[in-house]
Amino acid sequence: MTTKPRIRTRASATALRKAATLIEALPWLEEFHGTTVVIKYGGHAMIDDELRLAFARDVAFLRYAGLRPVVVHGGGPQINAQLDRLGLESTFTAGLRVTTPETMDVVRMVLVGQVGPDVVGLLNQHGAFGVGMSGEDARLFTAERKSAVVDGREVDLGMVGEIVDVDTGAVRSLLDDGRIPVISSIARGEDGEVYNVNADTAAGALAVALQAGKLIVLTDVEGLYSDWPADGGSADASEVIDQITAHDLEKLLPDLSAGMVPKMEACLRAVRGGVPRAHVLDGRVPHALLLEVFTDEGIGTMVVPS
Numbered sequence: 001m002t003t004k005p006r007i008r009t010r011a012s013a014t015a016l017r018k019a020a021t022l023i024e025a026l027p028w029l030e031e032f033h034g035t036t037v038v039i040k041y042g043g044h045a046m047i048d049d050e051l052r053l054a055f056a057r058d059v060a061f062l063r064y065a066g067l068r069p070v071v072v073h074g075g076g077p078q079i080n081a082q083l084d085r086l087g088l089e090s091t092f093t094a095g096l097r098v099t100t101p102e103t104m105d106v107v108r109m110v111l112v113g114q115v116g117p118d119v120v121g122l123l124n125q126h127g128a129f130g131v132g133m134s135g136e137d138a139r140l141f142t143a144e145r146k147s148a149v150v151d152g153r154e155v156d157l158g159m160v161g162e163i164v165d166v167d168t169g170a171v172r173s174l175l176d177d178g179r180i181p182v183i184s185s186i187a188r189g190e191d192g193e194v195y196n197v198n199a200d201t202a203a204g205a206l207a208v209a210l211q212a213g214k215l216i217v218l219t220d221v222e223g224l225y226s227d228w229p230a231d232g233g234s235a236d237a238s239e240v241i242d243q244i245t246a247h248d249l250e251k252l253l254p255d256l257s258a259g260m261v262p263k264m265e266a267c268l269r270a271v272r273g274g275v276p277r278a279h280v281l282d283g284r285v286p287h288a289l290l291l292e293v294f295t296d297e298g299i300g301t302m303v304v305p306s
């Protein structure tokens with residue numbers, strides 16, 4: 001007895017929805033194919049195991065989709081934990097860690113020896129992509145000592161650096177080779193000293209030097225709130241700004257508080273330096289990166305040129 005071949009004439013509603021989601025990504029795939037995207041990875045998304053796996057999948061997805069992702073990682077909470085174990089205090093001024101030479105050793109050890117390799121390991125579950133680099137390697141970042149101005153007074157921050165030069169040679173070689181550079185925000189000075197650079201700042205400087213198509217900063221809030229801390233004390237009472245021009249952001253900067261300052265400064269620096277779009281996204285949302293890059297709505301706050 002012969003059996004008739006089964007012909008499927010109708011796709012299920014679920015299958016059609018899946019196809020619609022995939023096809024929604026087509027214009028974005030066309031636009032961003034070959035584009036360099038600098039991603040600052042930090043905050044809560046780095047601590048939660050599920051979110052770490054989702055982040056690695058997203059970055060691998062971007063790479064397989066033909067983009068050129070570069071990851072600059074933070075690690076503030078991990079540095080705090082290590083300092084705590086060693087009985088050393090964590091002190092911040094204007095959102096930056098006051099860095100004694102002793103603290104600098106810990107910062108370097110945690111970022112280059114622990115957090116960076118952890119991110120590389122996650123990415124490499126999806127292919128031989130992740131290559132860790134410190135900003136000291138191949139002269140990626142050159143820094144000068146930076147101080148902060150608080151209430152009109154200059155305050156010494158110790159070994160905190162401000163990036164004055166970026167040599168993108170090694171990062172470009174890795175990208176051309178199909179790798180995903182994973183960068184720790186440590187820099188060497190012309191004076192031979194090692195400096196601690198805020199990771200948001202480092203990501204912004206790198207995005208400009210690479211003339212990236214996007215800078216994406218992942219953090220632990222939905223984006224830039226118009227009113228912080230919100231009236232009523234809860235983030236729910238405040239609205240997320242979905243888009244802001246560099247001009248308007250510059251006016252807003254003096255009113256922002258500590259954690260958001262280096263992020264929004266990095267976005268401003270990137271956009272003013274020729275990066276067409278900079279985003280602050282909620283790293284607590286699984287697959288926030290994919291939602292931003294490949295869907296029509298986008299999420300978080302987008303900074304655009306004036």
Ligand SMILES: Nc1ncnc2c1ncn2[C@@H]1O[C@H](COP(=O)(O)OP(=O)(O)O)[C@@H](O)[C@H]1O
Pocket residue numbers: 042043044074076218219220221223224225226227228256257258259260
């Ligand atoms: N206007 C604002 N909108 C959103 N968050 C803000 C704002 N001002 C200050 N913040 C604070 O900035 C924090 C993000 O900075 P930070 O803690 O340094 O993040 P990360 O660890 O991701 O680098 C938020 O969790 C929030 O507490």
Ligand SMILES: CC(=O)N[C@@H](CCC(=O)OP(=O)(O)O)C(=O)O
Pocket residue numbers: 041042043073074075076077079095096097107160161185196197198199200
């Ligand atoms: C100068 C300065 O503050 N450097 C940061 C570098 C790490 C970082 O920026 O980590 P997050 O992005 O997780 O905050 C620090 O020592 O904590």
